[in-house]
Amino acid sequence: MPPSLRRYFRHGLLPQLMVFEAVSRLESVTRAAEELHLAQPTVSTQMKKLTAALGVPLLQQHGRHLRLTPAGEALAVTSKELRELFVRLEARLAALRGNRPELVRLAAVPAGRHLAARLLATFCARHPGVQASLYVGGSAEIQGRLALGEDDLCVVLSSWQSNRVGVTPVATELLYVYAPAQHPLADARSIPPAALAAEAFVLREPGSAIRETLLRACALNPAQMIVRAELASNEAIAEAIARGVGIGLLPESEAQAFVQTDSIVPLDVVGFPQQRHWGLARTRGKRLSVTAELFLRESLDGEKSSADMEHDALT
Numbered sequence: 001m002p003p004s005l006r007r008y009f010r011h012g013l014l015p016q017l018m019v020f021e022a023v024s025r026l027e028s029v030t031r032a033a034e035e036l037h038l039a040q041p042t043v044s045t046q047m048k049k050l051t052a053a054l055g056v057p058l059l060q061q062h063g064r065h066l067r068l069t070p071a072g073e074a075l076a077v078t079s080k081e082l083r084e085l086f087v088r089l090e091a092r093l094a095a096l097r098g099n100r101p102e103l104v105r106l107a108a109v110p111a112g113r114h115l116a117a118r119l120l121a122t123f124c125a126r127h128p129g130v131q132a133s134l135y136v137g138g139s140a141e142i143q144g145r146l147a148l149g150e151d152d153l154c155v156v157l158s159s160w161q162s163n164r165v166g167v168t169p170v171a172t173e174l175l176y177v178y179a180p181a182q183h184p185l186a187d188a189r190s191i192p193p194a195a196l197a198a199e200a201f202v203l204r205e206p207g208s209a210i211r212e213t214l215l216r217a218c219a220l221n222p223a224q225m226i227v228r229a230e231l232a233s234n235e236a237i238a239e240a241i242a243r244g245v246g247i248g249l250l251p252e253s254e255a256q257a258f259v260q261t262d263s264i265v266p267l268d269v270v271g272f273p274q275q276r277h278w279g280l281a282r283t284r285g286k287r288l289s290v291t292a293e294l295f296l297r298e299s300l301d302g303e304k305s306s307a308d309m310e311h312d313a314l315t
Helices: 002-007 014-024 027-037 040-054 070-099 110-126 138-146 193-198 209-218 236-243 252-260 290-314
Strands: 059-062 064-068 101-107 131-136 153-157 167-182 198-202 226-231 248-251 263-266 274-283
Touching: 014 027, 014 040, 014 070, 027 040, 027 059, 027 209, 064 070, 070 236, 070 290, 101 138, 101 290, 110 131, 110 153, 110 167, 110 290, 138 274, 153 290, 167 209, 167 226, 167 236, 167 290, 193 209, 198 209, 198 248, 209 248, 209 274, 226 236, 236 248, 236 252, 236 263, 248 252, 252 263, 274 290
Parallel strands: 101 131, 101 153, 198 226
Antiparallel strands: 059 064, 153 274, 167 248, 167 263, 167 274
16 A cells, blocks of 8 residues: 555544545534534544645645645545445445335426436436335425425425425426417527417416526517417427417427427527526425435436436537
């Protein structure tokens, strides 16, 4: 072993690194102590021992806040990777320890159920010893379930972020205005939003986020719109558009099956596609199970990789 690496194998260094990871992430010895269920002096002592072992300052005091030194920033990256490595290891070992499989409890609002199902399928394929549940319900119901601890994480729009609920972004969805394939505007380019005012629309129910997105992006007056149908699901809207009922706003993923059969087409409307951001919600301050935390981190990493691949393909 190279002499330069021996310091990393000293007794007690791993706990010190885990304490440092919490301190660097939370920027507070007090909050790190609370999260780790340790006394504050114990955390301070661990930080002093780690600094002495590595021979370089890691933290600087700026008023009431702690700031990382350049060495601290480098160590923060490594300690985070190390923590995630042990989280993955623990999840895999947990499935081997006993007869009861690990369970990830996921919930989603209706519009996010496809993303939720995809994330769960990917995770379960990677970890055969894990079981998963998915509950789909309205926004108020999902909020209640999360508050009661009935679900570990919930797939919701990023706008859910609040003092009680933290949302980690995991996916961005594109929204296009779709029309029947034979619509007069199907081949038009750079259609001004005002030109849609004379069109018949198929819309989601009043108050739905996707309906509000359409009205806002096109600056449409609801009282003057021609609304042919109000439907409770995106699938029903896609079917209605394909049958010539009107035009409507849909997520790209839910329209693809109809686009591939040449039933509907996206219109080239100025200002579109709009973006809708999805995330995984959790109750702030509540510790996730090892498996749920692993699911959160792998979902974030997986969606980032998918986005990078799509970007590379476009460029």
